[in-house]
Structures are given as structure tokens and as C-alpha cells.
Amino acid sequence: MKTVLITGAAGFLGSHLCDRFIAEGYRVIGMDNFITGDKKNLKHLENHANFEFIEHDVTEFIKIDGDLDYILHFASPASPIDYLKIPIQTLKVGSLGTHNLLGLAKAKKARILIASTSEVYGDPLVHPQTEDYFGNVNTIGPRGVYDEAKRFQESITMAYHRYHSLETRIVRIFNTYGPRMRLNDGRVIPAFMGQALRGENLTIFGDGLQTRSFCYVSDQVEGIYRLLLSDYVYPVNIGNPNEITIKDFAEEIIKLTGTTQKIVYKDLPLGDPMQRQPDITLAKKLLDWEPKVGRAEGMQKTFNYFKSLTEEELYKSAHKDFSRFINK
Template sequence: MAQWKRVLITGAAGFLGSHLTDAVLAEGAEVVGVDNLCTGSLENLAHLKSNSKFSFEQHDICKPFDFGEVDFVFNFASPASPVDYMKLGPETLRVGSDGTVNALEVAKKYGAGFLHASTSECYGDPEQHPQKETYWGNVNPIGPRSVYDEAKRFSEATIMAYHNYYKVRTSMVRIFNTYGPRLQPNDGRVISNLMMQALQGQDLTIYGDGSQTRSFCFQSDLVRGIVALAKSGEPLPTNIGNPEEWTILDCAKTVLEVTGSSSKIVYRPMPQDDPKQRKPDITKAKALLGWEPKVNLREGLELSMDYFKGRVAANA
């Protein structure tokens, strides 16, 4: 495919959006970043202030927008952590519906390619393990997590409609747990919670007995997979994540080892509808993109240490 010239990235001030912005700029493209700063932070983009190929627009994509012709749209705008989307439930539903439609309309108008950040939450509390893209999921449509799960599932249906009815060149990445520098320090996700608690000498909180599993992907691996998927033109959902499965208890113990913390592990009741296991089947990504992760959890935690130490110092 032709090299990108001008790319629009919604949610550009977020954890993943900002790393994706860096990657697309490294491809030589001009980038227009859009974010309403609801959960994103301009601090994540501060290093791009003098970059002439980057511009930023503060805007809520639930309202129609057009910042000029682009040849690709990455739609990464949405609260993504339980703390955020449970606080911003209606907003999360709107960005998954109105926001997705408005971003698709930009792609449709300019004949641009389009990649949407979907999620492993589409699988809910899965009865299939590991999860393949063909699995339809086990989702509670009215539970506390439904504002996020169903927003993403609606987005996928909308994107396929634009692909089938309007011939928009679309792709969808189903993202599994990702971590690394720029992750919000107090967003309720496993890695940020455990790293911040360990570095502050607080008890490490585990929900349930810690036997539930997750698969943790370092941000550079994920972004590399996303860029490859965007160039592939594959319209159906594609899992991008690290298939190495960890219990939450083993993850907490590894955090203690990496940080050198003497914090204790404490147990709290399991939240409603919290998935008991989560692991991607990445057979498709391997075959289609030649992609697989390179960074294991211990290495990724070590690469994230300076960032989380900085957040602890900033909160002191």
C-alpha cells in the first residue's frame, strides 16, 4: 500500500493513542491528533510540541468534525479502564456509537483507510479459552461493565456496516491487556495498580483468590501489531496481545521482585462480571501479519519502572 501522508488519530492523548502517534510519525506521516482530554493527558504528547508534522485538536468526537483531508483514520478515543468507564458510562456509550460514526464519516468522505481499537472485552467472561476471533463472546449486556463492552461491540457492528454498505476500507484490532509507560497510574488496571502500590510501599490488592488469569502485552509490541494490521487491509477483527498467561497472584509476585518492594499481598472480593480468564489466540496475527510479541512480562515491567517511579514522585 502507498505510504501514509496525513493521518488522523482520535484519542491521541491517551496511553495507546500517544504511542501510536509516535509510531505513525516515525513512518513519515503528518498526524492530526484529536482528544477531548476526558481521560487523556497532554503530558503524553508534550515531547511532540516542536514537531512540525504533528498538530493537536481538542474536540469531543461525539460531535461531528472535519480537520481536513486524511488518508487514514485510527479511532482510539474511549475511556478504557474500569475506573474511567464506570464513572463515565453514558459518555463511553456515546463515544462507541456517535464517536465511531463521526470518525467513519471522515474516512468515508476522504476515501481513507480506517482502523478501530476494539477490545478483548468483546469476549466478556469467555467460555472459550484461548479466545479466537470467531468466538462471539459471553457478555452481560446490562452489567456494570456493559457500558464499555457493548459500546465496543456496537462499534464493531457499525464498522462492518460501513465496510459492507459504503466500501470503507476498515480494520479492527481486539486489544488484550496492555501496559507500559504513560499508562494512567490510578486507572484501576492490574499493572498500574500493582506497580504504584509496590513502589509506594502499600499492600498489593488482589481481587478474589488471584487465580484468575490475564495476558499482558507491552505497548511497543501492541503498537507494532496495530501498524502492521492497518497496512494489511484485513476487515475482520484481529487479536493483538501476548498469549503468555499469568495468574494475577503470580503477576503480583513478579511486580514485588522487579520493584524490590517488601509490600504484602492482600485479598479483596471479586468485582461483578470480572473475567476469570483472558488469553488471545494469535494464530491469525501470526499468519496474516507475521506478528508476535517480543517483550515478556518481567522485561516489560523493568522497562516501565522509571515511568511509574516518576508518577510516584509526582504524587508525593
Template structure:
């Protein structure tokens, strides 16, 4: 199999490159490195199963030869990134999706869209099932990401219905693990960096808002199962174990043995109060559910951040 991964130098995309190469795929990674890093794929350079193309998928995409699968993961994904790059986020969700679907149509390839739990917005139904249409502010600051992904889903379904493109849609919930960017604006990497450096841990709001965190290896396995399935409608991929942001900060302080203190700042506009996937569909259709415990996942992620923050040969 020959698989194209847009955004393949990003956090999730680079892990997908590794996973599919291990499964025997030839992987073509396309990334303009706006938020992706060559460090994430440096170990694959020189591998005969891997090819990297530096390109912005919001422009026309050309890939020579056979293509069996296209996984569209190109997009800024953290609030820090999509608020800094709002136009690029909207373009990759619209034009990038259009170009990626056009490539799938031309190559008769299977297409998988990386959508997001943010299509549910600040939900009024909890936990969130796939048939919930969401509660999104289209003109708020977060709308550039939320609406880009909602448009991408609509475009994907249009190509399935009217052009018979073989499509899949993964609604990805909060994911963590090695290769997350240091201080990328999301709570978990911020808390880890602050705790490891002995800085105050910044909690937005009262800390009672909830999230559900899925370790990267579980997420990638779920994406692969969805790719192999015959399910065309969206499928939630995430860990249903819900915790408060305050609880997450407390667990990270315990694991790091940090003396950092928690400080509280105002909640950003339209920040979701709750987030928890209903994964009944994934369990039934994909026979998938997460396996890595939060403690194990946090320990592995902390080890990565220690290496990123502390130069070799230095004591913590």
C-alpha cells in the same frame, strides 16, 4: 501519509502518534482529554508533522485537507474510567465511531477501530479466537464498555459492507508500558504504585484469574501491520503468554524489592476469570507476534512509574 488518531493523547494513542511520525506520517491528534493527558504528547508540540485538536469526537468531526488513515482510539478503557464515565463511554463507542467512520467515508480514508478483548466478556472458550462471539452481560456495570465496543465493531462492518469504507478492526488485549496513568483501576499499574509506595497490594478475588500482558511497543507494531494489511475481519492483537493476577503481583514485588503485603477483596461483578488471545491469525496474516519479554517490559514500566511517583532529587 496524513493520519488522524482519535484519543491520540491517551496511553496507546500517544505511542501511535510517535510511531507513525517516525514512519513519516503527518499526524492529527484529536482528544477531549477526558482520560488522555497533554503530557503524553507535549514532546510533539512544535513538530511540523504533528497537530493537536482538542475535540470530543462524539460531536461532528471536521478535519481540513487530505486524510489517508483514521485510527479510532478514543474511549475510556479502564474499569475505573468507564464506570466513572458510563454515558461518555457509550457515546464515544456509538456516536464517536459513527462520526469517525463518516470522516473516513468523506475523505476516502482507511479506517482502523481499536476494539477490545472485552467483546469476549467472561469467556467460555479459552484461549479466545476471533470467531468466538463472546459471553457478555449487556446490563451489568461493565456492559457500558463491552457493548459500546461490540456496537462499534458492528458499525465498522456496516460501513465496510454498505459504504465500501476500507476498514480494519483490532481486538486489543491487556497492554502496559510507560504513559499508563497512575492508579487507573487496572491491576498492573495499581500493583506497581502500591509496591513502590510500600502500600498493601490489593488483589480482587482469589488472584487465580488470568490475564495476558502485551508491552506497548509490540502492540503498536501489531496495529501498524494491521493498518497496512488487507484484513477486514477482526484480528486479536496481544501477548498469548497467560499468567495469574497473583503471579503478576509476585513478580512486581520481586522486581521492586517491596515489603508490601497482598490483601484480597471481593471480585467485581462480571470480571473475566480468564483472558488469553489466540493470535494464530495475527501470526499468519500480519506476520506479527510479541517480542518484548514480560520481565523487560515490567522493568521499563516500573522505571516510568518511579519517575511519576517520586519527585526529582528524592530517594525512593
């Protein structure tokens, strides 16, 4: 039985990856410090024979007993509402955390896949975004802490690959959604669905003509799994190229939820990208991968999940308590 370490295991995407690797017959070690992750995302695995959990901050020294075959580094705040409140921690997990995990992979002779993001493209001047586009990123803007953490993460990963001959993989993740998203994390899908469920108007920032493309979580996990087992060391976009404006998307949510809320408009945050659409030509060619779940099906599954939340969860503040991490 092969062993995989998944950091950020209590997060939305990390927890789904734990499920997938257990289903594939792996022994899974999950690691998280719960800065943005949630214990309930792993509750169904707590007594599983092939799952072990370690509460740990990856920016500190990491010690794992026994062999490791694979490492998937998914520890990082991923929502602007989080990384704007914990900018130092966001930079540290992408730099110190990645450095620690690359060192662990080297010591264990393990293959490591790091989770990069479409944010490395910034507010893109090329559309759709291909892997050979270098991006349009404001290094000193408020979103720079996340964008630059991920860009550095890619650079140090390639340095370890070239200098130490480490087996590395890099996935550039585009907007992903599905069950276990945090309802009030500030991203557009949980924001719209939460507002609809609470009977609030849907808030659009800017004129709503900015675009996004949304990939259902099972498709994203499949792409990541195939990339890990491939022989390709350079970044690969994994996302759904089906693009939609935020205004049209808000109308879809109103129709899906059967609500009568209005759409209200507020100022666009500084640095918010106007276009986001992956070119997945490379993933199709290398991995024989493309999304299978349509937006209508995926949104229905996601809405059903949010409808199952308790009233306390539905009205829970968007702002997590970061006090125990803030001075680290």
C-alpha cells in the same frame, strides 16, 4: 506525505501511535478532549513539524481540512475506574463517535482502523479466545457500557464496509502496558506498581487465580501498524498469549520492586472476567506478527517509568474530575 488522524491521541496507547506514525514519515493529526487523556503524553510533540493537535470531542461533528489517508479511532475510556464513572460518555464515544469517524472516513475516502478490545469476549467460555468466538457478555452489567460500546463499534464498522465499501480494519486489543499508563487508573499493572512504590500492600480482587496476559506497548503498536496496512477487514486479536494468574503476577511485582509488602484480598467486582488470553494464530499468519518483548523486560521498563514520577503524581487520586463532561 500521507496524513493520519489519531483520536484518543493523548491517551496511553494513542500517544505511542502518534510517535510511531511520525517516525514512519506520516503527518499526524492528534485529537482528544482530555476526558481521560493527559496533555503531558504529547508534550514532546507539541513543536514537531509533522504533528498537529485538535482538542475535540469525537461525539460532536468532526471537521478536518485537507486530505486524510488513514483514521485510527482510539478515543474511549479504557479502565473500569473510568467507564464506571462516565458510562454514558463511554457508550457515546463507541457509538456516536464511531459513527462520526466512519462518516469522515467515507467523505475523505480514508481507510479507518477502530480499536476494539478483548472485552467483546466478556467472561469467556472459550480459552484461549479466537476471533470467531462470539463472547459471553452481560449487556446490563456494570461493565456492559464498555463491552457493548465496543461490540456496537465493530458492527457499525462492518456495516459501513459492506454498505459503503469503506476500507475498514478492526483490532481487538488485549491487556497492554508500558510507559505513559496512568498510575492510578485501576488496572492491575499500574495498581500493583503504584502500591509498591507507595509502600502499600498489593490488593488482589478475588482469589487471584483469574488470569491475564500482558502485551508491551511497542509490540501492540507494531501489530496495529501492520494490521492497518494489511488487506484484512475482519477483527484480529493483538496481544501476548503468555498467560499468568494475578496471584503469581503480584509475586513478580514484589520481586521486581524489591519491596516487602504483603498481598491482601478483597471481593471480586461483578463481571470481572476470570480468563483472558488471546489466540494470535491469525495475526501470525496474516501479519507475520507476534510479541517480541518478554514480560520481565517490559515490566522493568514500565517500573522505571513509574519510579520517575513525582511524589505528587505518585499519590494523585485515582478519580479524575469528570464534572465538565458529566452532563453531555
